[in-house]
């Protein structure tokens with residue numbers, strides 16, 4: 001036995017040469033403009049393409065996050081003077097995190113509702129693991145009824161998913177930090193509400209719209225690619241529609257900038273101020289028509305016509321008036337809950353999620369450092385699994401070391417230094433990841449990824465073996481993955 005484990009100790013000693021463990025050929029560089037499939041989608045069968053506007057058709061630069069933060073902080077300073085010295089921290093937060101409203105803690109939760117230790121922050125400071133366990137009654141599991149709420153708003157936890165979430169989380173952390181580091185007693189529940197009201201004011205008072213409209217060039221990125229996508233779809237006979245919560249004047253200005261004055265010619269139906277997610281799940285609000293000046297008309301809506309602008313409405317009327325049902329419709333949105341969840345769960349449209357974070361994360365996954373860390377992590381896990389029955393003292397010590405190293409070998413720091421990847425905790429998919437798989441057929445970094453594929457392309461999800469299944473097929477050779485486009489093959493396209 002001892003001899004046995006000694007051989008592994010030798011291997012363990014070689015851990016830092018884990019590059020030797022990486023099988024040849026797996027280090028193909030993934031192209032960040034790949035479209036990934038959770039579910040099979042044949043574009044040939046998709047006749048109608050629908051879009052959300054903000055962060056889907058119009059991608060905004062990160063300069064906008066700082067503007068939102070600064071303006072919201074301005075509102076907040078009226079109540080809490082001390083936070084004026086907290087400047088925006090660009091890489092602090094990550095999308096999909098949960099916030100415990102009563103405890104004032106920001107954290108990452110995995111697909112099984114466990115808090116990832118090491119990713120819990122009170123204000124700007126990490127909370128030690130022992131304290132987290134104490135705060136959650138000796139476990140780091142968060143009960144379903146606290147986290148879930150269909151749109152990410154449980155009674156105790158809020159999941160940050162939308163446009164404003166990065167500046168909002170950063171401001172929350174800054175405000176909590178101000179009270180904590182000055183030893184001022186406060187109610188985290190009240191603070192949460194004040195911060196979320198301040199962020200809300202930036203929206204309600206139209207600041208975001210104003211900034212973007214005043215400097216489209218600064219805030220809207222990759223508009224020409226949006227034009228290219230829409231142009232290509234229309235020229236191949238596809239029908240297009242737009243359902244956005246934003247007002248017409250704002251969308252019109254942005255679309256004129258990206259697509260041109262005649263952008264409305266591309267779309268068969270345009271719906272603004274739709275009030276998603278209610279648009280998708282509540283049949284209460286009728287459609288209204290806007291005239292050329294953006295004024296509301298009183299006529300009854302009997303059809304949704306090209307060239308017209310509609311406001312509000314609901315999906316039930318939309319389906320009745322257009323007849324666009326089922327999987328011939330593919331809808332693109334960036335918000336998993338308010339854009340995609342109802343469509344997937346209730347209405348059977350195909351859905352595509354825009355996840356801009358993929359671009360940065362793919363870049364990390366492509367590094368040699370990541371490949372090595374991950375390979376070593378897997379090797380260690382394999383060693384632990386096989387050697388765990390050795391109970392003698394020396395073996396136990398080695399196993400302990402391996403366990404410790406396995407926890408430290410994580411790749412977290414390669415991504416966001418505080419919270420890691422938005423898709424994975426150390427050993428599991430994140431809560432965000434699980435929702436992404438559940439609510440989207442396809443996902444991609446931006447709409448422009450579509451330019452890399454023929455419009456009769458079929459996306460096949462990778463068949464990863466279930467836990468009880470034997471891995472009978474080679475990952476890189478299985479159906480679909482043959483067609484996973486790698487940089488070299490796609491160089492001619494972009």
Ligand SMILES: [Mg+2]
Nearest residue numbers: 052054055334
């Ligand atoms: Mg959006």
